[in-house]
Amino acid sequence: MSTAQVPGATVARLPGYLHALEAVRGTGVVTSEELARAAGVSPAQLRKDLSFLGSYGRRGVGYDVAHLERQIGAVLGVQTRRTVVIVGIGYLGHALASYGGFAERGFDVAALVDADPQVVGTRVAGLVVEPVDALAQVVARTGATVGVIAVPAPYAQDVCDGLVGAGVTGLLTFAPRALRVPDGVTVRAVDVASELQILAFHDARRHEGV
Amino acid sequence: MSTAQVPGATVARLPGYLHALEAVRGTGVVTSEELARAAGVSPAQLRKDLSFLGSYGRRGVGYDVAHLERQIGAVLGVQTRRTVVIVGIGYLGHALASYGGFAERGFDVAALVDADPQVVGTRVAGLVVEPVDALAQVVARTGATVGVIAVPAPYAQDVCDGLVGAGVTGLLTFAPRALRVPDGVTVRAVDVASELQILAFHDARRHEGV
DNA sequence: TAGATTGTTAATCGATTAACAATC
DNA sequence: TAGATTGTTAATCGATTAACAATC
Numbered sequence: 001m002s003t004a005q006v007p008g009a010t011v012a013r014l015p016g017y018l019h020a021l022e023a024v025r026g027t028g029v030v031t032s033e034e035l036a037r038a039a040g041v042s043p044a045q046l047r048k049d050l051s052f053l054g055s056y057g058r059r060g061v062g063y064d065v066a067h068l069e070r071q072i073g074a075v076l077g078v079q080t081r082r083t084v085v086i087v088g089i090g091y092l093g094h095a096l097a098s099y100g101g102f103a104e105r106g107f108d109v110a111a112l113v114d115a116d117p118q119v120v121g122t123r124v125a126g127l128v129v130e131p132v133d134a135l136a137q138v139v140a141r142t143g144a145t146v147g148v149i150a151v152p153a154p155y156a157q158d159v160c161d162g163l164v165g166a167g168v169t170g171l172l173t174f175a176p177r178a179l180r181v182p183d184g185v186t187v188r189a190v191d192v193a194s195e196l197q198i199l200a201f202h203d204a205r206r207h208e209g210v
Numbered sequence: 211m212s213t214a215q216v217p218g219a220t221v222a223r224l225p226g227y228l229h230a231l232e233a234v235r236g237t238g239v240v241t242s243e244e245l246a247r248a249a250g251v252s253p254a255q256l257r258k259d260l261s262f263l264g265s266y267g268r269r270g271v272g273y274d275v276a277h278l279e280r281q282i283g284a285v286l287g288v289q290t291r292r293t294v295v296i297v298g299i300g301y302l303g304h305a306l307a308s309y310g311g312f313a314e315r316g317f318d319v320a321a322l323v324d325a326d327p328q329v330v331g332t333r334v335a336g337l338v339v340e341p342v343d344a345l346a347q348v349v350a351r352t353g354a355t356v357g358v359i360a361v362p363a364p365y366a367q368d369v370c371d372g373l374v375g376a377g378v379t380g381l382l383t384f385a386p387r388a389l390r391v392p393d394g395v396t397v398r399a400v401d402v403a404s405e406l407q408i409l410a411f412h413d414a415r416r417h418e419g420v
Numbered sequence: 421t422a423g424a425t426t427g428t429t430a431a432t433c434g435a436t437t438a439a440c441a442a443t444c
Numbered sequence: 445t446a447g448a449t450t451g452t453t454a455a456t457c458g459a460t461t462a463a464c465a466a467t468c
Contacts, residue, residue: 009435011411015404019386031449040388043449044437051451059450060444076407077414084406091308095301101386101403106410146409169416170409172402176229176311178250186412188405192382193311194225195398196294197286199356199380200316201221202396204287206379219459241425253425254461261427269426270468 006075010049013041014072015105017049021069031062078106085144085168087159088151089114089129092174096148097125110142115155132159139166149173216285220259223251224282225315227259231279241272288316295354295378297369298361299324299339302384306358307335320352325365342369349376359383 020038024030036046050056050063056071057063073079084107086093097112112124115132122129130138138144147163149156149171156175163171164185171187173179176194179187230248234240246256260266260273266281267273283289294317296303307322322334325342332339340348348354357373359366359381366385373381374395381397383389386404389397 007434012404012408014411015401015407016386016388018407019404020388033449038388040390042437044439045435047450048436048452055451057450058444059442060448062449075411077410078407080410080414082406082410082413091301091305095305096402098301099402102406105403105407107403107406145413146406170406170413172405172409176225178226178230178248180250184416186409188409190400190402190405191225192306192309192400193315193317194222194229195382195400196292196312196317196356196380197225197228197288197315198222199382199396199398200287200290200292201224201285203292203355203380204290206394217458243425252461254463255459257426258428258460265427267426268468269466270424272425 006052010052013039013045013049014076016040017046018069018072018076018078021065021072024065025069027065029062030065030068032057035063076106080106082107082146083110083142083144084108084146084148085111085113085135085138085142085163086148086150087113087132087135087163088149088155089119089124090150093148093150094124096150097127107146110144111138113138115151132162135159135162136166139163139168144168146170146172149175149179151175153177216262220262223249223255223259224286226250227256228279228282228286228288231275231282234275235279237275239272240275240278242267245273286316290316292317292356293320293352293354294318294356294358295321295323295345295348295352295373296358296360297323297342297345297373298359298365299329299334300360303358303360304334306360307337317356320354321348323348325361342372345369345372346376349373349378354378356380356382359385359389361385363387 016039020035023038032043032047036043053071053075056068086096089112097109102109112127112129113132113135114120114129120129120131145168147168149159151159153175156173156177157179160179164181169185173189176191181187226249230245233248242253242257246253263285266278296306299322307319312319322337322339323342323345324330324339330339330341355378357378359369361369363385366383366387367389370389374391379395383399386401391397
């Protein structure tokens with residue numbers, strides 16, 4: 001299963017297909033139409049996306065739910081456990097640390113880090129928060145390959161540098177800042193204020209009469 | 211300023227440009243190269259994007275920071291205050307309610323709603339949490355046009371329906387579920403577990419030797 | 421004028437959609 | 445076999461990139 005040639009847009013939709021498949025677990029077979037509706041895409045797009053992974057359906061029948069779930073899971077590497085360290089334990093960091101949905105996706109939150117002495121040492125979601133000075137050691141000890149940045153924007157690049165320097169190769173940031181990383185490090189950014197502004201744009205357009 | 215023909219990909223980058231401009235406030239003029247680096251895009255893409263809005267730069271000189279900030283702000287409707295209601299006041303809802311970055315982007319969080327009787331009535335970020343039964347009244351009273359869905363996945367569609375039924379036209383959801391909405395309602399979805407899986411995919415690909 | 425930088429054009433690239441032959 | 449649905453092809457659409465003429 002060479003995943004090298006799977007388009008980025010397709011990769012971004014695979015987790016959604018996995019979600020949709022989980023929702024119909026127990027059903028033996030689904031058609032592209034059913035699964036596409038559940039995932040919020042068109043049947044044509046679903047089939048096209050799946051065709052990049054291989055031929056996992058049966059013409060005239062549909063897709064075997066359990067089999068397809070395994071295949072997509074394999075492409076996304078669900079069976080490979082990945083260790084995550086969360087930096088910044090404010091409300092957002094709390095929310096992420098407490099989120100139960102990571103484990104079944106192959107992610108283990110192994111450490112929490114914060115700069116605030118008041119927060120360091122407290123217990124959050126079963127983990128003791130460690131000081132940001134110890135970031136490199138924490139990454140080394142836990143073998144974390146993914147870092148989540150939930151600190152205020154002005155500190156995001158420093159935390160990013162620290163994580164990358166310690167060997168993390170995947171970053172998820174919630175700070176509204178473009179992060180500079182070396183080649184070989186992947187960054188995904190979630191910016192809530194930007195999302196709201198995109199909504200606002202579409203809303204304004206609507207009232208413009210488009 | 212007809213914004214009708216601004217491509218979706220461009221719209222999605224405009225908030226990032228606004229951020230980058232804020233960072234260089236005080237500087238009189240920036241070139242596309244400087245601003246592009248700050249925003250994490252190529253100079254060519256920045257100029258292309260801005261060209262959809264109009265001709266706000268001066269050849270041989272660059273862009274006037276204050277002027278460009280006003281123009282992009284206008285396209286995104288920053289000056290139009292929008293009222294937001296947040297549904298689901300767990301850690302994530304707390305984080306969103308407490309986030310200070312919304313106000314300067316034109317968003318006023320006017321109400322918080324939760325289904326848990328233990329949470330209803332408590333004060334969060336200066337607002338008293340209201341019961342989800344009163345969702346329609348809350349939307350009507352506050353005039354909210356944007357709804358943020360931070361409830362567990364199984365309740366997301368119900369909350370979505372309630373918000374849309376009450377007149378909200380923009381939705382930001384954090385639940386890993388495809389939401390069904392009527393035409394005229396815009397949905398933006400943030401799915402943290404999916405983001406991590408996309409990181410994992412790229413990481414796995416790296417170890418495959420691509 | 422000479423140098424710099426935008427705005428725009430054209431070429432390339434990637435993603436989506438539609439249609440249908442293959443096949444269960 | 446007849447009906448259904450996939451996998452794939454081809455056409456369309458949209459986004460990105462590169463280059464350069466316009467112009468400050």
